[in-house]
Amino acid sequence: MSASLALDALTKTFDGADHAAVDAVSFSVAPGECLAILGPSGSGKSTVLRSIAGLDVPSSGRILVDGADVAGLAPERRGMAMVFQRPLLFPHLSVLDNVAFAATVAGQSKREARADATQFLELVQLAGFGSRPVTALSGGQEQRVALARALAARPRVLLLDEPFSALDPELRSDMHALLAAIRAQVAPTVVMVTHDRDEAAIVADRVALLKRGRLLQHDVVERLYTRPVSLDVSRLMGGRIELAGVVRDGVHESAIGRVAAPAGETWADGAGVLVVRQEAVQVAAAGASAPEGFVAVDVVVAERRARGPRAELALALTDQAADAPAGSVDGPRLTAEVPASRPLAIGERATALIPRSACTVVAG
């Protein structure tokens, strides 16, 4: 049930299109690993998944499963199973017969197929639902049955195409937990398409970030947040702080001053943009000194936006804001998130503490 998967310069151009929907995308997925293909709408992520499944024929490039090229193999012979955004349960079959579908079409007797399906219904915590018609299920239950049906096919690679995006947040969390439990029990190789970076961070070991058909970065989730390789990656991962400057002798100089590369890393000399996650920025009282490994920047609160239990602050650098009314400052700004209960009002002075280890420099 766990095979390795590798894409080698996969390219897909649709008939009549000016540019490739997927442009020379390469990555690999280890057996039992969960990879999230993340990207905005139109980034080509679903096309990558459909190409892996054999539903779309690539224009060029190779798809290797356990090292063997699957080009020319029909979808039913690739050993993949896919769960779509819509559950697509066969409406003429009961829940159990839906899960038993793969075994039935493989030639097993109905009794054997149903016995086999029962264990997968138990795996998705729907034991006892087998005799129900699929129309008697809720949205979350339907998606669980779709997952059980796909797993019962014992796919070499399980493909998930935004399977939880139509569910409400609570059901989504349940499905994330269920997927984690399934991974712990049967360790399938999973490739999941999503446009939700939080979901990718929760369920995936690694993320392949796509934009306009190109692979921007393929890395573990944490590094996509903390070590983006480009400004595009930083922005797509929700990074809000960008400070243009120059790197000289491994030290970045910008409006916030000089920031040296974290230990063990080197930044190439030349123009570069320092990026840092807003979640890493701490806000201390005005005049606070920087602890070891932090850069202290005097700031004034320029904007405050509610984010549920948190508040997002736009912080203008004090030397720029000195003569300007609050909220009217142009130029580089910092962003920080604080608990909503912290009484930091617009116009209030403070000190932003930026951990050096959270900083990285990318090309502008």
Added chain:
Amino acid sequence: MLPIPGPGAAIARARPRASAARDRWMALAFVAPALLIAGFVVVGGIGMSVIQSVGLLPLVGEAEFSLDAYVANGDELLTGLALSLGIATASTVLSCVIGLAAAIIITQGRTTGRVVAALSALTIPIPHLVGAASIGLLIADSGLIPRLFGIPSAVWPDLVGGPWWVAVVLEYTWKESAFVALVVAGVLATRVARYDETAALLGASRARRLRHVVIPLATPAVIVSAIIIFVYTLGSYEVAWLLGRPYPEPLPVLAFRLFTSITLTSRPEAAAVAVVTTLVSLLVVAIGMAMLRRTPLWK
């Protein structure tokens, strides 16, 4: 203490109900003209036939209730009924099988599919009468095909006017299979394509997908098409009249002959044949709808 709802709450509840009732009346008002015309034709036509068939609307003489018109041509009526049912059943089964196969070919999306779709679309606007005349010119013993292949009339089977009504069934099948193909292709392309992909990804071969997914999901559309075809071929006159043999006569041909007969008393007999045809059609529609309701997809 629980708050007591004041009159305002009752008004707020009553308003949507009143609005819903008004919407229903508006909808009925919009559909009423079409409903009246259709009702006038269907109920009026059937009603007139029933009244005429039981002797309450004679062309000459006193109006008197009688079932004589139903027994006057008893043998011909039964033979005609069996013949009409045979032609309708054969045409419906062949049209559905060929139409379903054509629909599957159309939805494959390849060149053959496009050709089949174009042929089906071209077939629809051609009237049955023109189709019947063409079939006659093509496959009669003196027709184009035997001449093309140099087959003598004596050897060529009696397809037109023969004992098996082959030309009639062939004409209906040609035209109605195109109808089935387009109706079912629409369903397959819009509703079944994603299920087909899902089944393929679960390891189902093309044949297995056809058996376990495509045909079950296309069944309601096929049943609806079959009802329409059966009722149409049961009541259609011109094709059987043009390509069939003079005797025995299918029900519509018998009804038309009696209706245009110079014997004035045969008008109620024609109405009786029409009423029998209508009853059989209604029975077939009822059976078809019951079958449709039994399909899991309908539920």
